[in-house]
Amino acid sequence: MSIRSRWLMIAVGLGILLNPLNSSMISVAIPSLQKVFQLDFTAVSWIVFSFYIASAIAQPVLGKASDLFGRRNLFLTGLVISFITSLLAPLSPNFGWLIVFRIVQSIGTSMMVVVGMALVRIHIMEKQATALSVLSIFLSGAAAVGPFIGGILIHWWDWHAIFFVNIPFVVASFLLAWRTIPKDEPRTTVTRNMSFRKWLELIDATGILLFTVGLVALLFGLLSAKSSGHISLGNVIVGLIGLVTLGAFVRHELIATSPFIxxxxxxxxxxxxxxxxxxxxxxxxxxxxxxxxxxxxxxxxxxxxxxxxxxxxxxxxxxxxxxxxxxxxxxxxxxxxxxxxxxxxxxxxxxxxxxxxxxxxxxxxxxxxxxxxxxxxxxxxxxxxxxxxxxxxxxxxxxxxxxxxxxxxxxxxxxxxxxxxxxxxxxxxxxxxxxxxxxxxxxxxxxxxxxxxxxxxxxxx
Missing domain, CATH: 1.20.1250.20 (MFS general substrate transporter like domains)
Incomplete structure (x- = not known):
């Protein structure tokens, strides 16, 4: 593996670790958030669920975007979004705004996970499994040490620190990615003169909407039942809406000219x-x-x-x-x-x-x-x-x-x-x-x- 490839791996690794790091650090912050925002465990648990739901939906959407519009810019954009949310989340005036910033953070970190794997597939041709093992160390290591890092930060400072700790990783990854990730090849399918309607067809906006609504409704119904401890009629109705919408999504994708999936x-x-x-x-x-x-x-x-x-x-x-x-x-x-x-x-x-x-x-x-x-x-x-x-x-x-x-x-x-x-x-x-x-x-x-x-x-x- 060349020196440039090694630095590319480090740039990608520092970016993709942000997703598992932030999904695991938050677990030790839940008691603190309960006290600060005066909420019960069921309400605060949505700080975890919202991140997972947003990641589950965002990653295939962003994968489609990277196939169409290129990967370098999307990776850098994800780092910028992660930087902004890491600064703004600790300033949240209430729990609702904190959830919003967590969702946006999930989308930003998901950009890097999806694009990072694709960059390895495209630009590192030799010993790909070895390269993947390096990325695995970043992903698994971040998930493994996340609760420890979160616990130390909260013990010595407070819950705000689990967002500020992202900033050094974001800055280092951005500087390395800017220098090492090759520029994207020109995309002939995406032009400046394309009409808005054609652009929506190209990205399959209908498919993305059906997929998002269906998955959100299904997961919301299931997780609401889990967090409340019982199954209500409302949970069942929301879950059924999700299943029906996902069925409509499958039907649409089979006939779409440029399917999302x-x-x-x-x-x-x-x-x-x-x-x-x-x-x-x-x-x-x-x-x-x-x-x-x-x-x-x-x-x-x-x-x-x-x-x-x-x-x-x-x-x-x-x-x-x-x-x-x-x-x-x-x-x-x-x-x-x-x-x-x-x-x-x-x-x-x-x-x-x-x-x-x-x-x-x-x-x-x-x-x-x-x-x-x-x-x-x-x-x-x-x-x-x-x-x-x-x-x-x-x-x-x-x-x-x-x-x-x-x-x-x-x-x-x-x-x-x-x-x-x-x-x-x-x-x-x-x-x-x-x-x-x-x-x-x-x-x-x-x-x-x-x-x-x-x-x-x-x-x-």
Whole structure:
């Protein structure tokens, strides 16, 4: 890899880490926000949900935009938006404005995640899996240390600091990106003389609107039921509106001349579809552990917050160590073997959770955390390599966007799963049931990996 490529990787890495960093730091700020804005937990929890919903919707939209209008300018624009929101969010006069700035921040950081992956696909041709492992270190590392950084900042300053801390990363990424990311090639399909109507058709504004309304309505209905603790008629109606709108979106995309999400192309390349399904299940498993285990340790085993944080570090450290090893392995052997091992490790970790009882040494949870951490390092590189392998180059932006939407859908589903299993109180019995469900999901991943690996070997022969 050339020196310029290395600096490009650093520029992209410093930009893409902002999304997982800000999604994880906020978790430790919730008690402070409750006191400052005098709100209950249900209301404050939307500071987390709004970020995930906005990211899930923004990433495929921005992927489409990057395919049409170029990637360098979009990456730089995302950094500018992140800089502005990091300055303005701490000045929010009320909680509503803070939510607005969080949503805008999510859109800005999503620009860099989508475009960053596409830049690697286009400009780094040698050892792409190794390059992806470097990006994985930025992504996984930021998610792993986010709660620690947030806790330290809030302890020594206050919640405003978790926004100001973004500024050094934004400035460094902008300066490096300006020098290292190649300028975009001229786009013949987008001209200054194009009419507004033609421009709307080109970006498929109708498809984007249907997708946004449908996904927002569906997720809002589900998350409102989860946060309120019961299912109301209003939640059901909003969720049904979302499903119907998403159905209309699918129908529209099949007949659109320039579809926002090329469903017919996905039908031509089923491996892309399977990659998204697998990635959603992987994140359902990972974040169920990521969110569920700390609550189990603190509420059931009465472990302190500091000790819980130390235990959870084993998850991030194993992920960081395994990612570069996975990159070299996948460069030589392809992604399928690594993904199969990852599914097996997740199955082991889930089964281990089921075997724990109320007298098991607390340190024994580190075995499950290590298994999930290693599998996360394998997945973060292997799933992205699988997507690159199965996706046509000309639509890599939209496929990367949808891929990251699968990540956030898995994250949201993990939160819903924990809420359904635990009900109003976190208990040992609920945690064991959660482990059983995760074991079944992990076994499904093993089955999918085996089938896809066999079909890939048959195609090669």
């Amino acid at each position: 090329p469903l017919r192309t996905f039908a031509k390349y089923p491996a892309m579809t399977w990659a998204n399904v697998e990635f959603m299940l992987v994140n359902l498993l990972f974040y169920s552990l990521f969110f569920g285990l700390p609550s189990y340790l603190q509420m059931v085993r009465h472990v302190s917050e500091f000790q819980t944080g130390i235990l959870m570090l084993s998850l991030g450290l194993c992920s960081l160590v395994s990612a570069p090893i996975a990159g070299r392995w996948i460069d030589k052997s392809g992604p399928r073997s690594a993904l199969l091992l990852s599914a097996i490790l997740m199955t082991f970790g889930s089964v281990w959770l089921v075997t724990l009882d109320q007298t098991s040494p607390v340190i024994s949870v580190c075995l499950a955390l290590a298994a999930f951490g290693i599998s996360n390092g394998l997945n973060s590189v292997g799933m992205q390599a699988l997507l690159f392998q199965s996706s046509p180059k000309e639509i890599i932006g939209i496929t990367s966007g949808l891929f990251n939407t699968s990540r956030y859908l898995g994250t949201i589903l993990s939160s819903l799963l924990i809420g359904i299993v635990m009900g109003g109180k976190f208990s040992f019995e609920g945690f064991r049931l959660l482990g059983i469900i995760l074991t079944l999901v992990a076994l499904c991943l093993v089955f999918i990996s085996l089938r896809c690996r066999e079909s890939g070997q048959m195609q090669e022969s």
